[in-house]
Amino acid sequence: MKKRKITVGVTGLNNIDSPGPGIPVIRGLRESEFFDVRIIGLAYENLEPGIYMHDLVDKTYQIPYPALGSDALMKRIEYINSKENLDLLIPNFDAELYSFMKAADRLKKIGIHTFLPEMKQFEERHKAVLPEFGKKYKIKVPESKTILTDKYFEKMEDEDDFKYPVLVKGKYYDAYVAHNDEQAKTAFHKIYAKWGLPIIIQEYVRGTEVNVIALGDGEGNTIGAVPMRKQYITDKGKAWAGITLGDTNLLSLTKKLIKKTKWRGGMELEMIKTEDDEYYLIEINPRLPAWVYLAVGAGQNLPEALAKLALGIEVKPFKKYDVGKLFIRYSYDLIVNLSEFEKLTLYSEL
Amino acid sequence: MKVNKNIAVSESGFLFDSMSGDSYSLNPIAAEIIGMLREQKSVEDIKKTLLEKYEVTQTVLDKSVDEYIFTLKKLNIVK
Numbered sequence A: 001m002k003k004r005k006i007t008v009g010v011t012g013l014n015n016i017d018s019p020g021p022g023i024p025v026i027r028g029l030r031e032s033e034f035f036d037v038r039i040i041g042l043a044y045e046n047l048e049p050g051i052y053m054h055d056l057v058d059k060t061y062q063i064p065y066p067a068l069g070s071d072a073l074m075k076r077i078e079y080i081n082s083k084e085n086l087d088l089l090i091p092n093f094d095a096e097l098y099s100f101m102k103a104a105d106r107l108k109k110i111g112i113h114t115f116l117p118e119m120k121q122f123e124e125r126h127k128a129v130l131p132e133f134g135k136k137y138k139i140k141v142p143e144s145k146t147i148l149t150d151k152y153f154e155k156m157e158d159e160d161d162f163k164y165p166v167l168v169k170g171k172y173y174d175a176y177v178a179h180n181d182e183q184a185k186t187a188f189h190k191i192y193a194k195w196g197l198p199i200i201i202q203e204y205v206r207g208t209e210v211n212v213i214a215l216g217d218g219e220g221n222t223i224g225a226v227p228m229r230k231q232y233i234t235d236k237g238k239a240w241a242g243i244t245l246g247d248t249n250l251l252s253l254t255k256k257l258i259k260k261t262k263w264r265g266g267m268e269l270e271m272i273k274t275e276d277d278e279y280y281l282i283e284i285n286p287r288l289p290a291w292v293y294l295a296v297g298a299g300q301n302l303p304e305a306l307a308k309l310a311l312g313i314e315v316k317p318f319k320k321y322d323v324g325k326l327f328i329r330y331s332y333d334l335i336v337n338l339s340e341f342e343k344l345t346l347y348s349e350l
Numbered sequence B: 001m002k003v004n005k006n007i008a009v010s011e012s013g014f015l016f017d018s019m020s021g022d023s024y025s026l027n028p029i030a031a032e033i034i035g036m037l038r039e040q041k042s043v044e045d046i047k048k049t050l051l052e053k054y055e056v057t058q059t060v061l062d063k064s065v066d067e068y069i070f071t072l073k074k075l076n077i078v079k
Helices: A022-030 A070-084 A094-102 A104-109 A119-124 A127-136 A152-159 A181-195 A248-261 A292-297 A302-310 A338-347 B028-038 B043-053 B058-074
Strands: A004-010 A035-043 A059-062 A088-090 A144-147 A166-170 A175-178 A199-203 A208-217 A222-233 A239-244 A264-273 A279-285 A326-328 B007-009 B014-017 B023-025
Touching: A004 A022, A004 A070, A022 A035, A022 A292, A022 A302, A035 A070, A059 A070, A070 A094, A070 A104, A088 A302, A094 A104, A094 A119, A119 A127, A127 A144, A127 A199, A127 A279, A152 A181, A166 A181, A175 A181, A181 A199, A208 A248, A208 A292, A208 A302, A222 A248, A222 A292, A222 A302, A248 A264, A248 A279, A264 A302, A292 A302, A292 A326, B007 B028, B028 B043, B028 B058, B043 B058
Parallel strands: A004 A035, A004 A088, A035 A059
Antiparallel strands: A144 A199, A166 A175, A166 A199, A208 A222, A208 A264, A222 A239, A239 A326, A264 A279, B007 B014, B014 B023
């Protein structure tokens, strides 16, 4: 079969110790039997390793941070499109999704397809409103509260139902377990300095963390879903190794949630399985996670399926995946000529 | 007593629980016991078989097998 040529813009090339999903998404696309892809990397920082992985990324452009406003980002994307004629754009950072979702129509007008959650889906699964989400979709979630000041911790146990340990979380990223006021305040300031307010306090549910990667077609169907348990966790809480599970309860819970929410796009469910076999949803990441290549390796090429959905190509749901398949990350030193770094730094293109 | 259906044991005695992702290395006798449980043999029959096959006293065998079964139950490998 002759492969269909497409040009895809991908963000999240920061393949570091807390990796973005860009590189594994690209690996999935590169292994597609349906598409012949030209990959345009979209990078925020000039040291994102993916920029220099020329076997995976054909060309990279720097783009402005979402904080600089949606308009600046879109103008840059329009410029890139005038050079590269993008068919598809796959954003991989939580913090940039809002800008790209807002601009989906504007992108489509210039021929760039996306396959992102709808604004309502994106907003209602925010960590800050997870309890409401749990009530609405009848799924167990830990109690949580949004706070704006570290003074909250001084009276937390007296005035609220929260008892230590609690989880202190940022709106988009980062989470720390705090066992007392001092630890909670330290975590508050670490997250505040990096990601700003609000900070979320979440009840600490004891159990095993299990995650599910899934892809919804926006009509209530689950195109693919693979559960995974982290086998090795870095000091940043990221999986450095993981294994696919045959947990049918997790799969059925995921399918129910996608059916009820009519979820559109990639997602990662972070759950805690308690000793009593109860499942608590602790977070929904509204995009494919950095361990997406495990799903590809287990038989579900979700990046390829997402690309097909975005381009209006029919996709049949995956029926199986390999249970007991592992991923093990490794670090690797890329050697880069100064001229490449210089080119990207000076001209924002490589 | 039944071995849970999500439990896989390889010929080399590597046990994998596909629900939890946990894995264990079994020694030959531990694997043999799981094999007999799979054949739906009772604990008493398993003990009888092991007593005939290996040089072991009834007391040591009872203690070892009972402890092992207790662990298997605790780890949700059998029910």
